[in-house]
Amino acid sequence: MTWNFVLRGIFSSFFLASVIRICTPIIFPSMGGLVAAAAGVSNMALEGIMLWGAFTGVFVSAYTGSVWLAVLAGCVVGILVALLLAVAHLRFGSDRFLAGLAVNLFSSGGTVFLMYSLIGEKGSTSTLASLSVPNVVIPVIHDIPVLGQILSGHPVFTYVAFLSVWLIYILMYRTRLGTHMRAVGENPAAATTLGINVHRVQYIALGISGLFAALGGMSLSMAYLQMFQREMAAGRGWIGIAAINLGALRPVPTLIAAMIFGFADALANQLGSLNIPSQLVQSIPYITTVVGMAVYSIQQRRAAIERRKRYASEHHEEMQEATKL
Amino acid sequence: MKNIFNSKNVRSLLRIVLALAIGLTFGFIITLIVSDEPIQAYQAFLFGPVSQLNRIGDWLEESLTLIFLGLAITIVFSAKQFYIGLEGQMILAAMATGTVAIYFPAPAIIRVPAAILAGMVVSVLWALIPAILKAYLGASELVTSLMFNTIALRLFQYLLRNFLQLPDTSGVMSERIPEDARLRTFIPNLPFLENIRNAWAKSTSVSWMVYVAIAAVGLAYIILYKTKFGYEIRAVGANEKFAKYGGINVKRTVVASILVSGIFAGLAGSHLVLAITERVVQGMAFGFGFEGINIAILSSNNPLAVPIASLFYGYLRVGSDVMERASDVSRELVFVVQAAVLLLLTAERLLPVVQQVVTTDEEEAAQLEKGSVK
Numbered sequence: 001m002t003w004n005f006v007l008r009g010i011f012s013s014f015f016l017a018s019v020i021r022i023c024t025p026i027i028f029p030s031m032g033g034l035v036a037a038a039a040g041v042s043n044m045a046l047e048g049i050m051l052w053g054a055f056t057g058v059f060v061s062a063y064t065g066s067v068w069l070a071v072l073a074g075c076v077v078g079i080l081v082a083l084l085l086a087v088a089h090l091r092f093g094s095d096r097f098l099a100g101l102a103v104n105l106f107s108s109g110g111t112v113f114l115m116y117s118l119i120g121e122k123g124s125t126s127t128l129a130s131l132s133v134p135n136v137v138i139p140v141i142h143d144i145p146v147l148g149q150i151l152s153g154h155p156v157f158t159y160v161a162f163l164s165v166w167l168i169y170i171l172m173y174r175t176r177l178g179t180h181m182r183a184v185g186e187n188p189a190a191a192t193t194l195g196i197n198v199h200r201v202q203y204i205a206l207g208i209s210g211l212f213a214a215l216g217g218m219s220l221s222m223a224y225l226q227m228f229q230r231e232m233a234a235g236r237g238w239i240g241i242a243a244i245n246l247g248a249l250r251p252v253p254t255l256i257a258a259m260i261f262g263f264a265d266a267l268a269n270q271l272g273s274l275n276i277p278s279q280l281v282q283s284i285p286y287i288t289t290v291v292g293m294a295v296y297s298i299q300q301r302r303a304a305i306e307r308r309k310r311y312a313s314e315h316h317e318e319m320q321e322a323t324k325l
Numbered sequence: 326m327k328n329i330f331n332s333k334n335v336r337s338l339l340r341i342v343l344a345l346a347i348g349l350t351f352g353f354i355i356t357l358i359v360s361d362e363p364i365q366a367y368q369a370f371l372f373g374p375v376s377q378l379n380r381i382g383d384w385l386e387e388s389l390t391l392i393f394l395g396l397a398i399t400i401v402f403s404a405k406q407f408y409i410g411l412e413g414q415m416i417l418a419a420m421a422t423g424t425v426a427i428y429f430p431a432p433a434i435i436r437v438p439a440a441i442l443a444g445m446v447v448s449v450l451w452a453l454i455p456a457i458l459k460a461y462l463g464a465s466e467l468v469t470s471l472m473f474n475t476i477a478l479r480l481f482q483y484l485l486r487n488f489l490q491l492p493d494t495s496g497v498m499s500e501r502i503p504e505d506a507r508l509r510t511f512i513p514n515l516p517f518l519e520n521i522r523n524a525w526a527k528s529t530s531v532s533w534m535v536y537v538a539i540a541a542v543g544l545a546y547i548i549l550y551k552t553k554f555g556y557e558i559r560a561v562g563a564n565e566k567f568a569k570y571g572g573i574n575v576k577r578t579v580v581a582s583i584l585v586s587g588i589f590a591g592l593a594g595s596h597l598v599l600a601i602t603e604r605v606v607q608g609m610a611f612g613f614g615f616e617g618i619n620i621a622i623l624s625s626n627n628p629l630a631v632p633i634a635s636l637f638y639g640y641l642r643v644g645s646d647v648m649e650r651a652s653d654v655s656r657e658l659v660f661v662v663q664a665a666v667l668l669l670l671t672a673e674r675l676l677p678v679v680q681q682v683v684t685t686d687e688e689e690a691a692q693l694e695k696g697s698v699k
Contacts, residue, residue: 092675
């Protein structure tokens with residue numbers, strides 16, 4: 001009976017709408033991280049930057065009363081933290097992974113530290129009257145029975161997230177900057193000889209990744225919930241990195257991967273109403289991520305072996321010639 | 326004088342001391358900004374751990390946990406693997422050790438070693454999947470190990486609530502570990518030490534894990550620098566392709582390095598439950614996630630330097646705890662300080678800039694060095 005309930009739940013418009021909503025904080029960091037990774041500077045601090053974005057959004061909105069000022073401040077802070085990482089890595093030669101971990105440590109400690117200093121709480125800002133972004137009602141679609149329930153009425157961040165996929169696509173494949181980024185990521189030395197300022201491009205890419213990660217954080221604290229909680233990102237920055245891996249640095253496949261992880265997240269929420277221990281259900285998104293990475297890696301290996309075989313069969317004679325010589 | 330500063334070891338030591346000094350100064354500036362009583366707060370932070378005998382005990386106990394974590398990360402970092410799943414391994418190991426120590430029906434002399442062994446086994450097994458995924462499929466060990474950390478925390482909560490939970494208490498915790506399985510003090514039971522032993526045991530519970538930690542440091546050093554396996558680990562870490570060309574089984578070495586580090590992570594968990602919390606309790610591994618990395622970087626991946634780095638960060642952990650209780654500054658300050666130090670230490674190109682600063686006020690640097698590395 002209960003399974004029936006779950007299955008019916010999954011195929012309901014309510015559930016699909018929740019998938020779309022829950023995807024938002026994964027799509028943002030994966031799109032930002034994708035830009036950085038494409039430019040050869042994978043951002044390992046997405047998780048931490050999300051925390052700063054979420055934190056700044058809540059406090060600025062509570063203290064100024066302006067949602068949009070808060071969003072702006074969150075974006076600026078996200079970019080600044082990403083640039084801190086960029087300076088450490090590009091200017092001072094820090095290892096990318098270690099510098100990223102340092103920024104994450106700084107973020108998870110720093111946000112809680114500041115929260116305690118500002119309001120005397122360590123768990124969440126539930127006592128603070130912070131604001132959330134408005135929901136968007138799409139005029140015509142909203143009135144269509146099922147589709148309207150699924151697509152309309154989400155927080156504005158959700159639409160921005162899907163729009164950002166398109167924006168990132170345009171940026172990467174239709175602009176000069178995007179071409180430079182991909183060139184730098186592919187081969188920095190060759191890009192340098194073409195007169196591209198490699199570091200400048202990488203600074204910009206990391207800045208963009210910070211902006212999107214911060215939006216992801218704010219979509220948690222100003223839309224999904226209306227407060228900041230410690231460790232609020234809950235691994236979504238890392239899941240975003242997994243999505244980038246699975247999407248092989250291309251925007252649309254990365255979006256699909258992010259949505260699969262969002263689906264797992266929504267599923268965990270849905271199963272929470274059942275008699276299954278909630279702690280085990282809550283690990284579904286993380287297990288899905290590990291399984292996704294494993295499946296992807298196996299597939300990549302197969303493809304590589306296949307390529308090698310094909311190459312060997314096509315160039316059989318040449319290779320024999322070469323060995324003779 | 327000039328010659329000393331050209332020596333690589335002296336320079337890297339000065340670099341570490343300077344990074345710590347900058348980190349602590351940074352922490353002080355933040356305290357000045359947020360606190361109404363900054364001097365008092367920072368005094369508690371810096372001198373709190375040595376203000377009472379029981380705090381010195383806390384300091385040593387924290388440091389022991391950190392030594393095990395630092396050694397574990399030292400081994401994986403030597404193979405250039407960014408495996409950071411220690412938190413999950415540690416907490417599950419603590420649970421395994423605690424469960425065996427509470428429920429295994431055997432005399433303490435068998436039960437305690439069995440409990441510690443159980444912790445090690447669980448810890449090693451928990452690392453197996455990320456290790457294999459990395460070595461044989463190339464899946465990022467950083468991401469998988471972090472995912473496994475979260476899964477481990479959830480599993481821990483589930484098992485604790487459903488199987489170990491002590492009835493009739495509001496806290497999420499197991500039964501207390503029976504008296505005979507708790508670890509005894511590290512001071513041997515000799516007649517002429519009796520007074521010290523009693524005084525010490527009254528206010529602290531620093532146990533014979535001290536000797537295990539010392540042995541672990543020696544073991545890690547021997548593994549890394551005196552065995553073929555250690556050579557292979559370091560060769561893989563230095564240059565994977567070259568190691569492969571030299572006939573080293575890279576995949577096997579990667580898996581083995583992560584699994585061996587699991588032994589030390591298991592010891593950290595066992596120490597935590599047997600000597601510190603004395604029961605399996607929710608949130609017992611709070612804030613240990615990054616400590617192994619901090620210590621491995623601070624000790625430049627040298628097992629013999631791990632105890633010094635651990636004593637230092639153990640000191641800061643206890644200091645931050647004292648500070649939080651004595652003032653309006655939260656203990657998370659220590660993470661901010663550690664992050665600053667980590668960032669400074671990993672910034673390789675910062676050294677030439679720093680060198681000039683160092684040579685101009687070397688006296689101060691030398692003083693700081695004495696103060697922090699005692």
